[in-house]
Amino acid sequence: MTRITATYDIETPSGLAHAAAVLAGEQSTGTFVRLASETDELRDRSGARVDKIVPTGSSATPSLPCRKPGKVFNRGLVTISWPLGNFGTSLPTLMSTLAGNLFELAELSAVRLVDVDLPVEFTHDHPGPQFGAAGTRQFMGNHTGPLIGTIIKPSIGFTPQETADLVHTLVKAGIDFIKDDELQANGPNCPFEARLDTVMPIIHEHADKTGKKVLYAVNITDEIDQMWRNLDKMDAVGANCAMVCMQSIGLTGLRAVRDHSNVLVHGHRAGWGLLSRSPDIGIDFSVMQKLWRLAGADHLHVNGLASKFTEPDEVVAKAAKSVQHPVSDRGGPEHTAMPVFSSGQTIWQLEPARDLLGNDNFIFCAGGGLMSHPDGVAAGVASLRDAGKAAALGVSIEAFSAHSVALKRAMKHFPKPHFEF
Numbered sequence: 001m002t003r004i005t006a007t008y009d010i011e012t013p014s015g016l017a018h019a020a021a022v023l024a025g026e027q028s029t030g031t032f033v034r035l036a037s038e039t040d041e042l043r044d045r046s047g048a049r050v051d052k053i054v055p056t057g058s059s060a061t062p063s064l065p066c067r068k069p070g071k072v073f074n075r076g077l078v079t080i081s082w083p084l085g086n087f088g089t090s091l092p093t094l095m096s097t098l099a100g101n102l103f104e105l106a107e108l109s110a111v112r113l114v115d116v117d118l119p120v121e122f123t124h125d126h127p128g129p130q131f132g133a134a135g136t137r138q139f140m141g142n143h144t145g146p147l148i149g150t151i152i153k154p155s156i157g158f159t160p161q162e163t164a165d166l167v168h169t170l171v172k173a174g175i176d177f178i179k180d181d182e183l184q185a186n187g188p189n190c191p192f193e194a195r196l197d198t199v200m201p202i203i204h205e206h207a208d209k210t211g212k213k214v215l216y217a218v219n220i221t222d223e224i225d226q227m228w229r230n231l232d233k234m235d236a237v238g239a240n241c242a243m244v245c246m247q248s249i250g251l252t253g254l255r256a257v258r259d260h261s262n263v264l265v266h267g268h269r270a271g272w273g274l275l276s277r278s279p280d281i282g283i284d285f286s287v288m289q290k291l292w293r294l295a296g297a298d299h300l301h302v303n304g305l306a307s308k309f310t311e312p313d314e315v316v317a318k319a320a321k322s323v324q325h326p327v328s329d330r331g332g333p334e335h336t337a338m339p340v341f342s343s344g345q346t347i348w349q350l351e352p353a354r355d356l357l358g359n360d361n362f363i364f365c366a367g368g369g370l371m372s373h374p375d376g377v378a379a380g381v382a383s384l385r386d387a388g389k390a391a392a393l394g395v396s397i398e399a400f401s402a403h404s405v406a407l408k409r410a411m412k413h414f415p416k417p418h419f420e421f
Helices: 016-026 040-046 091-098 120-125 132-139 160-172 192-210 224-237 246-260 285-295 313-323 347-357 377-393 397-403 405-413
Strands: 003-012 049-059 073-083 110-117 147-151 177-179 215-219 241-245 264-268 281-283 299-301 338-341 363-365
Touching: 003 016, 003 049, 016 049, 016 073, 091 246, 091 285, 110 285, 132 264, 132 338, 147 377, 160 177, 160 192, 160 377, 177 241, 177 363, 192 215, 192 224, 215 264, 224 241, 224 246, 241 246, 246 264, 246 285, 281 285, 285 299, 285 313, 313 338, 313 347, 338 347, 347 363, 347 377, 347 397, 347 405, 377 397, 377 405, 397 405
Parallel strands: 110 281, 147 177, 147 363, 177 215, 215 241, 241 264, 264 299, 299 338, 338 363
Antiparallel strands: 003 073, 003 110, 049 073
């Protein structure tokens, strides 16, 4: 029988074997007492199974508040599996199973979902990214190299016309990708339709002149019916990329966008730290990115190397590579997406970003690292473009800067960060 497998990092005062059994029971057929209707046959058919326990350490104190007393809190990796027949390939029900009531169990003084192995059925039953990296390049007129991008800043406060003025500056500078901030969606001071109506003529005029259609990821995050209306508006004005805050709209909302969309779906993970920051509770990105890709995200944010956020470089590198790995190790469509690097990025992070992926299928977003170049925005774009060329050639940016004034100036202006991966 086909099974879904998940691995958890848990800590418990009750013994690893007992805690794992409680977790498996809570998330399948069991409750706090054995019911008469919970027959052996039913448990064999639908019960979760503890497949593996690997002790990793212990502590004299609990990592999280815990009602269960104990002198020793044992830690370990436990692998649980469920029969596919419990919930089929429903992503919402899968989430309720993998990441439901188990986070509240008194037997657990720490619990973190660190991996999931999905059967091939998931890859066939869900659409996955509609366009991915290849489709993204086609939207732009067959663009080559990494996509050099930026974010509308200030995050909030611009009028539609002020937004359009900045877009005009950016497209003239040679940018590939522009996105709304996650805070800017459809507020009264900068309504979605008015913003789109002022920005898109600039995008189209530039495309007519150059043959390159810059991607504008307009934030459509809202209620499902309003997101559908936003997508219809995008079709009417020839917009090419819809941004959604995936935590805000959920897997069902993301799938609803994917099913209604004729354009790229740019997945922003605003709020991700709530799930990821603690080592003692939450969900690893390696799990969520699979579900977001199945639901239809073409692009996925992964933070940036040496960024302003708390995630270490090792975690960012793992996240970026996971987006380009098949959803299921058991076969089926790979449903790969484009990782998006952002947060405090400059010319120094582009080469290591490309090196860890081994390809150019990523978006590299820089705000201050682009717009605060001492010679202006166009030089900022050029410096990042040249950093990408150097990386593709396997040449250091120090060597490549001999042929690039913009890159040389950026190297002097932006301090070289310390990488830890």
